[in-house]
Amino acid sequence: MKEYKIADNAAGQRLDRFLGKILPLADTAFLHRMLRKKNITRNDKKAEGSERLAAGDVVRLWFSDETYQKFSGERQSAQHFPQWDGLKDAIVFENDCLLALNKPVGMLSQKATPRDVSVNEYMLGYLAAKGEYHPEQAGEFKPGVVNRLDRNTSGLVLAAKSLAVAQALSEQLREKQLRKFYLACVKGEVREAMRLSAFLYKDKSGNRVCIRKTRESEEDREIQTAFRPLAIRDNLSLLEVELLTGRSHQIRAQLAALGHPIIGDPKYGDRTENSYFMQRYGLKHQLLHAYQLRFPTEEAALKPLSGKIISATPPELFTELFPEVN
Known part of the structure; x- marks a missing residue:
């Protein structure tokens, strides 16, 4: 018999999804058959699988060791994580529910291929070293990055420490409640704020987008971007950009379409x-930096972040080009 006590940070997930994590080699039919026969129980009672697990719930698997090993696969008691020497310096905010990092240019937010190393792996190693994440414990919530930046865009990346926080942040992002601000160094003089x-x-x-004034196909997606100039120098402008919708390459392509491409942008920039x-x-x-996130008034899981503003210092070249904005 195997027993799992649900931790606070794993509460809120469906029982069948939890079982899928601890028994990754078992198919859905097998799991539901075991639930019907009470070979899998929740708090010593029969369960359907659709129940939401609460902190303190006890899930028991009444399996032989052989059956458990067959469907769980081999699990390592320890897991090696890549190290990033600059991680602690990159942390701009941390509490019991959230970790916010200032991602440098050239680093992925999340893996694109199995061999990649990203902010997500560095973050997991950091939390494991602190004892806030235990990779050897099957079924425990695995903290993860909830927002993505392009590899060559620097700035704020958020990682949720619990399932409830991950779900709440995902909803905020989906409903566009979390306000996202960027710094962009662009070609030309921009003297008026625009939406x-x-x-x-x-x-x-x-892997490229184009901007259209009107919808020409069903695949076209409406986008909205607001910006205001912060400084002008030597035919360059530093803009504060608010991303009102979140589409791939939106800021880069829309500013280029306006005639003010971001400096250094290899896809949409000015070659000269x-x-x-x-x-x-x-x-x-590209000189594009995700520098600020503003949280709405919140309750429940995100109450500790209610109304909070988190900011990340831009790379040195921003202040070198615009020393008055420091």
């Missing part, structure tokens, strides 16, 4: 400007 509405079409074959900044500063990426 842009357009339609975005994604060319999946080239990019060449100059490459030669002078060694710049190989």
Whole structure:
């Protein structure tokens, strides 16, 4: 018999999904058959699988060791995580429910392939070392990054420490309640604040998007972006950009369509400007930084974050180009 006591950070998930984590080699039919026969119980009672688990619930598997090993697979008692020497310096906010990191350029937010190393793995190693995550305990909630940035966009990445927080943050992002602000260094002089509405079409074959004034196909997605100038210098502008909708490459493509491409952007930028900044500063990426998140008034799981503003310092080149904004 195997027994699992549900931790606080794993509460709220469905029983059948929990079982899928601890018995990854078992199919759905097997799990539901075991539930019907009471070979799997919740708090020593028969369960259907659709129940939401609460902290302190006890799930018991009345299996032989052989059956358990067959469906659970081999689990390591310890797990090696990659190390990032700059992680502690990158932490801009942490409490019992959330970890906010200032991601550098060149690092993935989450894995794109199994061999990748991302902020997510570094974060898990950090929490494991603190004793806030135990990878050897089957079924425990696995903390994870809830928002993504392009590899070559720097700035704020959030990681949820519990299932309830992950779900609440995902809902905030989906309902556009969490306000997201970026810093963008663009070509040309921008002297007025604007709110842009357009339609975005994604060319999946080239991993590129185009901006249209009107909807031309069912695949076009409406986008909205607001910005205001913070500084102007040498035919460059530093903009504060609020992402009102969250589409792939939205800020980069929409500013380029307006005639103010982001400096260093290899996909949507100005080649002449990019060449100059490459030669002078060694710049190989877009000067776009996710610098601030503003949380709405909240209750329940996100109450500790209610009304909070989290900010992340931009890379040095931003302040070098615009020293008055420091």
